[in-house]
Amino acid sequence: MSAARIDHVVLGVRDLDGAARRLLEDFGLASVFGGHHVGWGTGNLIVPLGSNYVELLGVVDEKQATQSVLGRHLLSTMEEGDRLIGWCVAVDPFDETVDRLGLTASEGSRVRPDGTTLRWRSAGLAEAMADPSRPFFISWLVPPAMHPGRTGVYHPAAPKGLAWVEVNGDEAAIRRWLGPGDEELPVRVLPGSPALVGAGIATASGNEIVLR
Template identity: 30%
Template sequence: MAEIDHIVLGARTLEEGAAFIEQHLGVKPRAGGRHEGFGTHNMLLGLGRGTYLEVIAPDPSQPDPQHGRLFDLDDPAVKVMLEAEPRLIAWVARTPVLDAVVARLGPRAGEVREMSRGDLSWRMAFPPQRQDMDNLIPALIEWKGEGASSRIPDSHVRLLALEAEHPDAEAVKGSLAERGLEEAVRVRRSPHIRLVARLRRADGQEVALSSG
């Protein structure tokens, strides 16, 4: 069984990402930290119920990583997109049995990577490119001990729904179902590929963040 762990907003810089979140959600994310060896750093916003929003950007203090930055931040198309403004670029699902899921999915699960930030540590499996359906299929995370959400103050912003749009909606549904995520995302057929997060601000206003 898996569930939504966090949603990911990409930005050229953390400053741009934080300003975007404050403008749209009415609250500023708090400092996170560096992903050593992966070329990124982040800021975090608690969404309650073990869920949070991550703002991620290239870390100029780190050298370029060997395998490229997380969530396709080095992809030329993503770079062009983020030149305009920060965007929702991905989401991550939490599972307590990552090895079992990887064993069942085989190569479709992707390579498991060991990661850490400060005294937090976790393992992640990113779907191979072209099998992630433009990041509609999430990376899977297994926290070692408590996860990041337990340390983030509640912003009183809430994630109401996560939606995926794709020309082959049935393929998206199938890939989510084999990861135990068929109830996590609303999937609909569309000529355009898009990830949409619907949130409610602390003042009650509803806001949609999307990948396009």
């Protein structure tokens, strides 16, 4: 892994607008409308944090969602209530990670409210859904200024970005999945059934916001 950073964490929610209100009221984190994922039946709101972000992911078209792997996974997962369901690592070079793990890369897109289209390549999503202690990988096909974390918004909490993620799982297996250079990533690994169990957000005050 030549270069890696945590790109975003995914908070699966049953009600996108309701979840956004709770984040603002409870933590001082504002959200912006992201868009709908073409062909997946899902949509998102974004909590921009600079170089990374929190993605609120929900089903927006249940019929379409039943026809996509991500949509079906989200429908099943949300039976247990809103919770962290995944995390994503941006890697460069992307193809090096894909080849090392024998993954299949795919392209995704969503249309932003201003009409522009965000495009990216991702890999390992199915593996990450099966074992949420593992991240999936992403490479953005847009200029850095268009990264979702760079979206302008006012947060009462003045967040400075994701500080860490915490997962339960097999540490050796997770480190192998991340590959060389994994020490760059602020990942806490605890024993237990595979899961993403927490994410910390640094703030200008020095306090941390913890999502669980």
